[in-house]
Amino acid sequence: PDLTADDWLWLLHDDSAPEPDALAELVAEHERSPSALVLGPKLLDATAPTHLDEFGLTMTTQGEKISPAAGELDQAQFDTQSDVLAVGTAGMLVQAGLWQRLGGFDPRLAFSDDGLDFGVRARLASARVVTVPRARVRHHPERQRTLRRSTAPTYRQIRWAQLYRRLSYAGGAESFFLRLGLPLVFQREVFVRLA
Secondary structure, eight states, X not given: OOOOTXXXXXXXXXXXXXXXXXXXXXXXXXXXXXXXXXXXXXXXXXXXXXXXEESOBEEOTTOOXXXXXXXXXXXXXXXXXXXXXXXXXXXXXXXXXXXXXXXXXXXGGTTSXXXXXXXXXXXXXXXXXXXEEEEEEEEOHHHHHHHTGGGOOOHHHHHHHHHHHHHHHOOHHHHHHHHHHHHHHHHHHHHHHXX
């Protein structure tokens, strides 16, 4: 369908169950903070609703994805955070204008970390990426892994995604030296995997 810049996209996985007011809470947060153009709900483990599945993403300097809240008992300890590097795609609310400007998810990362990459690109485009603790979505990570086991990313794909992100976000000089060092990185990867 044709989208205007002011429309919104709410992305839900087939293994997600949003609470009735989840979308309203996400929209209300944008109304309070108009610069927040990517908003993520609190993802709860559907099999253990007192535990967090995901609530904001970050990454190491090596490009490895980190989900600081994953597996934590939900005691509102993350509720004071607002701005994050990225949010997961399950339940993500994103402004259509930003989505179109960034070209959506990078198809080269469709198998791994597409939400992380999109969040980084959104922040580089001066959009805020925020978490909304009052918006809650129950997520079935085990069912997702079972249903998609045949298409689950391999170690090689995950590592490729990390290196791809490092090269994508690097400046001119840094990118040059990273590219020069790629043979060494791959040689080290082979050694680590064989050890």
